[in-house]
Amino acid sequence: MARADDPVGDVIAEDEPHFTLWRKKKSSQVLVRSNVKVIPFHPQIWFYYLSLLQVVLVNLLICMVVFYTVYYVVLSVCFAVFKIKMLDGLAPFDFKTNPSWMNPYYLVLVISLEITFFLCGLLFALVVEEWVWDYAVTVTIIHIIITSAVMSEFPLMLHWWLALGSGVISMICGGQILAYCLFKDNFIYPILDDF
Template sequence: MAFKSKAVESKTVFFNLLLCLVIFYSLFYMIGSVCFGAFRLDNFDGLIPFDFKTEPVESNSKYLVVKRRVWDYALTVTFLHVIITSLVMLEFPTVWQWWLALG
């Protein structure tokens, strides 16, 4: 079974990427605003996803996840992704390319 596709114009690809970015960051800031209100935080810093200068340490209240907890979060999300994928497809993923992409 061969995969057939049409060539897509660069303008269409650029527009779709731009649309994805706008939707992603719109949802990010909407959900962040809701969480800000729900958790009654002191301040909402909109630069958090872009701030690469601030060191993530436990004493910094801007970070809810610190270095030693990042692996726990990543493994939990990956485990949930594998379970949800298995439930949707009704079988365990055995294709090595899928596991390579997940890794």
């Protein structure tokens, strides 16, 4: 509630409910709103934040399970199509294979990676709705960490990063488009006025 004599228009009555930090102007005793948020210590608010965190972590777990399940199914199909005898359990993490279009094992790795990322983008849209981009990036970062741990070194191969990058882009674009088509009535648009 602004007063008529206030040129700034941000003077707030003392009895107005708020969760923002207040400070007094030096020249007068009028309370002015600050942009700093106070973290309330009420137990119900902490339970609310914990429930939000639980939802995010459960969705992330579902997305990780979906990602690796789809990855191994697509790998199995690609191994069968290319008639490679032995399915390597560490194939999703293999970045050391020599890049050659004549090498069927390398083709299986690249094709399965791209198909997996695209399909997972579509499946993530069903799980997390409009937050596909966020979960796609998070799952990819976790996949990079797991790949580094399994192979005992950080991947520095350019061909692997190019395949991974194009896969992430297809995951985000495909998933976001599907999420927009499915949930366009409930789609959350960011408010850019605060930036």
